[in-house]
Amino acid sequence: MAHVERMPADVRQDYEAIDAENRQYKQILKDIIRHRLEPDKLDQLLSQCDMDAVSDVSEKDKPGQLVPIINKVTAGYPAEFDDMGYPVGFADDYVRCPDIHDPNAFAVRVVGDSMQPKFAEGDVVIFSPKADVQNGDDCFVRLTMPHETTFKRVFFGEEAELRLQPRNDMHPPIIIDRSRVNGLYRAVSHYQKL
Secondary structure: OHHHHHOOHHHHHHHHHHHHHHHHHHHHHHHHHHHHOOHHHHHHHHHHHOOOOOOOOOHHHOOOEEEEEEEEEEOOOOEOOOOOOOOOOOOOEEEEEOOOOOOOOEEEEEEOOOOOOOOOOOOEEEEEOOOOOOOOOEEEEEEOOOOEEEEEEEEEOOOOEEEEEOOOOOOOOEEEEHHHEEEEEEEEEEEOOO
C-alpha cells in the first residue's frame, strides 16, 4: 500500500485502473472455470493465462479494494443522475478502500452543502449496496418518477413515508413516498477533500 501511495498521481491512476480491470477479468475467468471446464483442462488454461485460480494473499494483506467513482451526487435537492454508461465496477476514476469487501461498492463526489459539516463539496463518499440501512444512516438515494438521486440521512416514517434529512440546518427535510425509492445505499467510508 505504501508503494502505491508514493507513486505519482498519473501513474497510480493507471495502475489502479489496470488493477481493477485485471481483478474483474480474473473473476470472470474463475466463474467460467468453475462452471464450464473439466478439472484436467484447468491447469492447462491457467498456465496459458499465467493466473492462479485461488489467490494466496489473505484479505488482510491486500492493499485495499479499488472502488469506482461513478459520478457526483447532490447534497441538496434531488437531481438527475447519470452513471455515464459504465458497467458496474468500471469508471474513469477509482479510490482505494482497505476495509471494503463489497464488489458492487461505488463512490461519488459530493456536490452542494446540505450534508455539511460532516460532508463537504468535493468529498468522496463510498457506498455499499450490501450494507444494511437503519434510521439516521447517511445514504445515496436513487428515486424514480423522475429518475433522480440525492445524498441524505434517511428516516423511515409512518406508513409509506421516507424523510430525507440534510445535516445542514439551513436546508429543510424532504418527505417522499417510499414507492419512489429505487435504491438506498448506506455510506460506509468517506474521504475528505483537503
